[in-house]
Amino acid sequence: MKFGGTSMAGTERIRRVANIVRAQAAGSGDKGASEVAVVVSAMAGETDRLVNFCREANALYDPAEYDVVVSSGEQVTSGLLALTLQSLGCRARSWLGWQMPVETTAAHAKARIESIDAPDMVESMSKGEIAVVPGFQGVTENGRISTLGRGGSDTSAVAVAAAVKADRCDIYTDVDGVYTTDPRIVAKARKLKAVTYEEMLELASVGAKVLQTRSVGLAMKEGVRIQVLSSFVGEDAVAADQLPGTLIVSDEEMDQLVEDGLMERQHVTGIAHDKNEAKIILTRVPDKPGAVAHIFEPLADASINVDMIIQNVGRDKGETDVTFTVPQADLPRAQAMLEDRRGDIGFNRIITDSKIAKISVVGVGMKSHAGVASTMFRSLSDRGINIQAISTSEIKISVMIDEDETELAVRVLHTAYGLDAAD
Amino acid sequence: MKFGGTSMAGTERIRRVANIVRAQAAGSGDKGASEVAVVVSAMAGETDRLVNFCREANALYDPAEYDVVVSSGEQVTSGLLALTLQSLGCRARSWLGWQMPVETTAAHAKARIESIDAPDMVESMSKGEIAVVPGFQGVTENGRISTLGRGGSDTSAVAVAAAVKADRCDIYTDVDGVYTTDPRIVAKARKLKAVTYEEMLELASVGAKVLQTRSVGLAMKEGVRIQVLSSFVGEDAVAADQLPGTLIVSDEEMDQLVEDGLMERQHVTGIAHDKNEAKIILTRVPDKPGAVAHIFEPLADASINVDMIIQNVGRDKGETDVTFTVPQADLPRAQAMLEDRRGDIGFNRIITDSKIAKISVVGVGMKSHAGVASTMFRSLSDRGINIQAISTSEIKISVMIDEDETELAVRVLHTAYGLDAAD
Numbered sequence: 001m002k003f004g005g006t007s008m009a010g011t012e013r014i015r016r017v018a019n020i021v022r023a024q025a026a027g028s029g030d031k032g033a034s035e036v037a038v039v040v041s042a043m044a045g046e047t048d049r050l051v052n053f054c055r056e057a058n059a060l061y062d063p064a065e066y067d068v069v070v071s072s073g074e075q076v077t078s079g080l081l082a083l084t085l086q087s088l089g090c091r092a093r094s095w096l097g098w099q100m101p102v103e104t105t106a107a108h109a110k111a112r113i114e115s116i117d118a119p120d121m122v123e124s125m126s127k128g129e130i131a132v133v134p135g136f137q138g139v140t141e142n143g144r145i146s147t148l149g150r151g152g153s154d155t156s157a158v159a160v161a162a163a164v165k166a167d168r169c170d171i172y173t174d175v176d177g178v179y180t181t182d183p184r185i186v187a188k189a190r191k192l193k194a195v196t197y198e199e200m201l202e203l204a205s206v207g208a209k210v211l212q213t214r215s216v217g218l219a220m221k222e223g224v225r226i227q228v229l230s231s232f233v234g235e236d237a238v239a240a241d242q243l244p245g246t247l248i249v250s251d252e253e254m255d256q257l258v259e260d261g262l263m264e265r266q267h268v269t270g271i272a273h274d275k276n277e278a279k280i281i282l283t284r285v286p287d288k289p290g291a292v293a294h295i296f297e298p299l300a301d302a303s304i305n306v307d308m309i310i311q312n313v314g315r316d317k318g319e320t321d322v323t324f325t326v327p328q329a330d331l332p333r334a335q336a337m338l339e340d341r342r343g344d345i346g347f348n349r350i351i352t353d354s355k356i357a358k359i360s361v362v363g364v365g366m367k368s369h370a371g372v373a374s375t376m377f378r379s380l381s382d383r384g385i386n387i388q389a390i391s392t393s394e395i396k397i398s399v400m401i402d403e404d405e406t407e408l409a410v411r412v413l414h415t416a417y418g419l420d421a422a423d
Numbered sequence: 424m425k426f427g428g429t430s431m432a433g434t435e436r437i438r439r440v441a442n443i444v445r446a447q448a449a450g451s452g453d454k455g456a457s458e459v460a461v462v463v464s465a466m467a468g469e470t471d472r473l474v475n476f477c478r479e480a481n482a483l484y485d486p487a488e489y490d491v492v493v494s495s496g497e498q499v500t501s502g503l504l505a506l507t508l509q510s511l512g513c514r515a516r517s518w519l520g521w522q523m524p525v526e527t528t529a530a531h532a533k534a535r536i537e538s539i540d541a542p543d544m545v546e547s548m549s550k551g552e553i554a555v556v557p558g559f560q561g562v563t564e565n566g567r568i569s570t571l572g573r574g575g576s577d578t579s580a581v582a583v584a585a586a587v588k589a590d591r592c593d594i595y596t597d598v599d600g601v602y603t604t605d606p607r608i609v610a611k612a613r614k615l616k617a618v619t620y621e622e623m624l625e626l627a628s629v630g631a632k633v634l635q636t637r638s639v640g641l642a643m644k645e646g647v648r649i650q651v652l653s654s655f656v657g658e659d660a661v662a663a664d665q666l667p668g669t670l671i672v673s674d675e676e677m678d679q680l681v682e683d684g685l686m687e688r689q690h691v692t693g694i695a696h697d698k699n700e701a702k703i704i705l706t707r708v709p710d711k712p713g714a715v716a717h718i719f720e721p722l723a724d725a726s727i728n729v730d731m732i733i734q735n736v737g738r739d740k741g742e743t744d745v746t747f748t749v750p751q752a753d754l755p756r757a758q759a760m761l762e763d764r765r766g767d768i769g770f771n772r773i774i775t776d777s778k779i780a781k782i783s784v785v786g787v788g789m790k791s792h793a794g795v796a797s798t799m800f801r802s803l804s805d806r807g808i809n810i811q812a813i814s815t816s817e818i819k820i821s822v823m824i825d826e827d828e829t830e831l832a833v834r835v836l837h838t839a840y841g842l843d844a845a846d
Contacts, residue, residue, distance in 0.1 A: 011479035050499065056434035057503045058510035065509070068502035068517050072495035076473065079491035080480045086488070087481035094491050098521065099566060143522060 001036060002157035002171045005044035007231040008077045018084040020238050025090060025130055028239035037131040037164055039157040040081055042073025063108035067147045074134030082132045092130040095121050097137035097145065104138035104146045111138055111146035116163035125164065133160055154215035162222035169226050171211060176230035177246035178210055180419040181271040185407050188420040194247040194263055196254050202362040202396045203272050216248065225249055251364060267372055268417040269363040273406050277307060277325040279356050280334065284348035287320040294345045295322060298337055304330045308391045308400055323389060325400065328354050357406040360398040361413060373397050379416040385409050424459060425580035425594045428467035430654040431500045441507040443661050448513060448553055451662035460554040460587055462580040463504055465496025486531035490570045497557030505555045515553040518544050520560035520568065527561035527569045534561055534569035536578065539586035548587065556583055577638035585645035592649045594634060599653035600669035601633055603842040604694040608833050611843040617670040617686055619677050625785040625819045626695050639671065648672055674787065690788040690795055691840040696829050697781045700730060700748040703757065707771035710743040717768045718745060721760055727753045731814045731823055746812060748823065751777050780829040783821040784836060796820050802839040808832050
């Protein structure tokens, strides 16, 4: 079980979390007791407070000491949740990153979990003691505290679930599951009973920010079944081990769910949108072998993620316009880098535009079904929405459009693929 | 060097601390560079905030989890001080209790340090890296975080000083040294250049709360020289290694200081007062062997510290009144315990009085000088102050008086022993 910062903000809310944990541990009806590990975030706002202290102390902070400071937020909430569980009559104890231990790389402030070897914790859980684990933190080979970077608690939860061979990793959050699209845009969006890891990765990477992308990748690699659900769920539903949220599972389990009639197979599972990309056009780039490498190699070296790429036929022979997208936050850096290499690349002008949006239709069903792309293009064209670029993967088709048309495009596609909920 | 919570309250103040630490590490003039370890408290108010969280979570909190929560305050300030020192161009790193490690007993929330074996830290210091150590915390044999109880950071500082074989343990606080008496009572109180461990223990245990008593005892045992000084000291004085505060040293070093003409030997070093005791009178206790043991054994078993004891001759033959003092905070518990054992003890009434004060004159000089006691009794009697009880040790004479006469008695004695500063 994993609870985020909003759920842990203050002793009142921690008590509600403890009641949910107790219900899961105790079970009810046919559902017997469960061994439970709980991963917690810092109280909402606390990590920001600690990060600000670090900035005030030293603008160019040493990430190793930054980790010492910011990891304390989760240390506090894990101790408090253990105390609260005890006050409800449960046996519980905290296991800090260096105690389990959660071994990570030495890349402080953005470490990656390498392994979790927690025989003592597993033994303690097998004796009925609830394990409370601070998310976001680990320990390096040198015995120093490390953190995984902001939002790392989801990844901690999946890693702990893998380490204890959990049946499931339940991620409690402020939404009650994964929807066919953003319900703030489409009132008829439906909550999905299940999605596959790959679908979730595509939905997450294009803006449906329910889970940290890295945590989904890890779950897929380790075969950890995730449920995303609301922290306002009823304790009875938890005790009975009902599944009120959205399961994130392997292709095989999804096939089984369809076979068992628990899920209906759709060609398209969901529609995602992303307004955080920016478009760069380089005009009159020499149309010769190697020219494109001059553009994209330095961007890759600087860890700037290039997404869509289109090469237009230029006005003059032997020249071409190259269009691509980068995250808006990286736009100034990308632009400066390209200007620096103007001589090598040999372009005429840089044109940038951050008023674009990327709309994606996602679904494992489209692998075996032609016609998904043509439905997309026709529906958008019928409403006069201009497609500036297209990219595809096995389970996703994305188009770049004018940012102002985002909501319209999402609604049109949601209807076109038959995703609207019945009235 | 040790800095308390007021000195660490916020990044502005931590910067002032960092400047003092840098001055000590760098040195000036004849005084070369020093290897420095700094022990820090949590930001003022932070430990209270964390303790309150624990109380809200679970009134009967598990001290092991309490320690996980409250130790985070010092973790934060040690990381922040390391960062701030780095921003001033110093090399610095934090060493948490479990990293050094500071091994303690398993008595969570009131652990005692058993040993500090810190070869890595000593090596790092020898290479010019400033060690920043969170006070108050350690680690048990089972690898769990422990804390030493409130005010334990002074003890941490002395223990670290002993472990690294420090020349001196400088404890920075909100007073600029140890005075002949409380300057709020006697305007002519003088700051002492030096006191012995034993004097400091007597002064501390009777209410001169500059240092935690346990830290002084540890310093005496380990032979750690302490300096108490103000955190508002000038950086130049620190860099030149002047000694603006009060040294706390062994008898031998004190003799040397007197021989060198740096200190004047006084019969009485200081006057302390303590209003936190309460008096208990048990009337008509059978005057027979073993009766007194029935009173004091159960109190000792319950860790209630009995200080002064007087046995009065009773009105009737074969009976006596027994008077003694206990800390005010323990009065209700002591009273209940005595009532429980009324049958065994066989007293008539319990009379209690918390409006008493204990006034003590302290000085190693009185060992070799008669007449100190008679000066005390005569001076108080001349001013009409009634002495209710007397207790003595080799270097201390204490009297119990009415609480309302505390300030008057302190002033009278300060003058009588020639301690008043010249105008």
